[in-house]
Amino acid sequence: MSAVNKVLVIGGGFSGMAAAIRLSRNGIDVDLVEIDPDWCELGAGITINGVSMRALEILGLYDDVVKQGCVTDTIGMYLSNGQLLTNLPTPSPVGSSVGGCGGIFRPTLARIMSNATLEAGVNVRLGCTYNSITQAENGAEVTFTDGTTGQYDLVIGADGIHSKLRQEFFPEVPDPEYVGQGVWRAIMPRPEEIDRVHMWLGQHLKLGVNPVSDSLMYMFITEDRPNKEHIDKSTWPTLFAELMSEFSDPIVQALIPRAYDERASIDYRPLMNILVKMPWNRGRLVLIGDTVAATTPHLASGAGIGIESAIVLADELARNEDLDSAFARFHERRWERCRMVVENSARLCDIEIHGGDKEEHSAIMRESLIALSQPI
Numbered sequence: 001m002s003a004v005n006k007v008l009v010i011g012g013g014f015s016g017m018a019a020a021i022r023l024s025r026n027g028i029d030v031d032l033v034e035i036d037p038d039w040c041e042l043g044a045g046i047t048i049n050g051v052s053m054r055a056l057e058i059l060g061l062y063d064d065v066v067k068q069g070c071v072t073d074t075i076g077m078y079l080s081n082g083q084l085l086t087n088l089p090t091p092s093p094v095g096s097s098v099g100g101c102g103g104i105f106r107p108t109l110a111r112i113m114s115n116a117t118l119e120a121g122v123n124v125r126l127g128c129t130y131n132s133i134t135q136a137e138n139g140a141e142v143t144f145t146d147g148t149t150g151q152y153d154l155v156i157g158a159d160g161i162h163s164k165l166r167q168e169f170f171p172e173v174p175d176p177e178y179v180g181q182g183v184w185r186a187i188m189p190r191p192e193e194i195d196r197v198h199m200w201l202g203q204h205l206k207l208g209v210n211p212v213s214d215s216l217m218y219m220f221i222t223e224d225r226p227n228k229e230h231i232d233k234s235t236w237p238t239l240f241a242e243l244m245s246e247f248s249d250p251i252v253q254a255l256i257p258r259a260y261d262e263r264a265s266i267d268y269r270p271l272m273n274i275l276v277k278m279p280w281n282r283g284r285l286v287l288i289g290d291t292v293a294a295t296t297p298h299l300a301s302g303a304g305i306g307i308e309s310a311i312v313l314a315d316e317l318a319r320n321e322d323l324d325s326a327f328a329r330f331h332e333r334r335w336e337r338c339r340m341v342v343e344n345s346a347r348l349c350d351i352e353i354h355g356g357d358k359e360e361h362s363a364i365m366r367e368s369l370i371a372l373s374q375p376i
Contacts (some may be wrong), residue, residue, distance in 0.1 A: 002028060002318050003326045004153035009122075010165060012039055014026070015289025015306035016158030017113040021059055022314035024120040032117065035159075035234070037127030041110030041295045042244055044185040044267055045218025047197065047210050048109075050100040051372040053306030054093045062098055064112045070211040073101055077090040077362050080202040082249030086362050093373040101197055103210035103218055105187075109303075131160075133169075133206040135283045138222065154323070156313070158306075161272060163291040170283045178228040178298055179349050183220055183271055184240050188255060189357035191320040200247050203355045207247055220254070220297070224353040228270045236266045271296045274338055275342045278331045286327065288313060294336035298348035299368050301341045308376050309334050321368030337372065344368045 005028065009020045011318040012034030020032045047066065048056070056062050065071070075088040090100030103348055117216050118124060133155055142150050157165035161176050190209070194217050199208040206222045231239070241259040244252055258264060276292040289306030296302075313330050320326040351361045 001321045002026070003320050003323045006152050007031070007154045007156060008033070008140075008150060009156045009158060009318075011158035011160060011289075012036070012114070012117075012124070012126075013045035013112060013158060013160060013289065014110070014303045014343045015042070015310050016156070016199055017117045018055070018059060018307040018310035019156050019158065019288065020115070020117050020122040021120045021312055023317070024122050026314055028314075031123045031125065031152075031169050033125045033128045033130065033144065035127065037131040039114055039124075039126050042199060043106035044187050044265055045103050045105045045210060045212045046109060047208075047300035047305065048102045048104060049300045049304065049369065049372070050090055050093045050096075050098055051301065051369075052100040052307065053102060054375075055097055055304055055307040055311060056098040057098050059113075059116065059307070061112055061116055061189065063101065063173050063305045065104055065109070066099075068112065069102055071099035071102040072211060073100055075101060075197040075199065075365075077365075078207075078249065079248045079358070080200050080249065082200075083252065083357060085201065088366055088369070090369070091210065091373065094375050099350060101214040103197070105212055105218075133229050135285070141283045153284065154292060154317070155286040157285060157291055158289045158310075158324070159291060161274065161290040161294040163287065164285060165285065166276070166291050170276065170284055170287075173269075173274075174278050176274040176294060179273055179346065180226060180353055181222055181224050181271045181296070181349050182268055183222050183297060184236075184243065184266065184268050186219045186240060186259065186266045187212070187216055188219055188258045188261075188264055189215060191251070191254070198251075199328075200249060200252060201352075201358050201361065202246055204353065205243060205246055206352050207252060220291065222271075222298075222352055225236065225270070228319055231268055236268060240264075240266050248361070273346060274344055275339060279327065280331065281327050286313065286325070286330075293342055295342045295345045296349050297343040299341055299365065299372075301345075303371060304372075305338050305341050308337070312376060327374050333376065337376070340368060340371060
């Protein structure tokens with residue numbers, strides 16, 4: 001006997017789609033509303049570690065990721081001149097045989113998940129979100145921006161780091177914090193020697209490359225910027241190339257001209273994070289993903305922990321007869337993993353900004369990946 005029969009998911013990103021897929025497959029009636037009428041996930045590439053791939057495997061999507069992305073093994077960590085610092089092992093997580101590391105175009109992963117959401121029988125409404133949520137003892141009444149209303153046993157909020165739901169129902173929580181670092185991303189043809197994830201650690205910069213297909217790779221550069229500022233888009237290729245030039249490894253140097261190719265689709269975003277103290281529910285509304293545990297990308301686990309939380313919540317709702325018990329188990333299983341990812345990523349960010357100990361940086365990455373590999 002499930003704790004709920006009908007659920008509304010607000011937000012059609014990775015966490016929201018994962019919740020909808022798992023709930024529907026657990027026999028629960030699910031509506032999903034997504035404000036973007038095109039349901040379009042923007043961005044370049046995304047690194048998927050073994051833990052994230054295990055979560056996608058649970059959803060039955062791992063084979064699609066293998067076919068449409070690129071699964072690799074180990075992460076090479078280098079100094080800016082190309083000297084090998086360490087090879088980080090990326091074993092399969094506990095209880096799974098999925099690859100330990102990989103990459104895929106972000107829009108490709110979004111398409112895989114949106115197709116699975118529809119195939120699971122979820123009622124998806126695009127270009128629509130909520131206007132108001134009124135809770136009662138036995139449910140919640142939701143009014144939508146298209147003028148309709150609905151009655152639900154539970155509302156799951158997955159509307160992102162700038163969540164309207166969090167602002168409305170968790171007003172005591174401060175806005176996400178800018179961490180003093182931004183990330184540049186681009187897509188480039190990859191040379192033969194880039195057959196796995198490589199990262200170069202500079203004094204105040206980190207550059208990484210990750211294969212995302214048979215012929216292309218995703219490049220990212222984290223750069224410290226004291227203030228969150230607007231950067232003229234017309235200058236992005238030049239600034240990106242200048243950052244690349246600070247890495248003297250010939251492999252990186254040879255890639256610099258590719259920054260000026262318009263197909264690189266260079267993107268810049270300031271980095272922010274947030275970790276909301278539990279509980280993550282207010283009555284019959286519960287938040288997951290970036291709404292309550294948004295992390296910087298230093299452990300490549302932001303999407304992964306959001307998808308994990310969606311799976312755990314859906315399973316606890318299905319196996320518990322009352323909502324309080326389901327929430328208690330959900331919170332018990334999710335806090336430590338989410339806390340570790342957000343806080344350890346923030347520490348890695350701090351080391352990069354201040355030119356800190358490269359050995360500590362590698363050790364935190366290694367220990368975090370080992371901890372995350374444990375069952376969810």
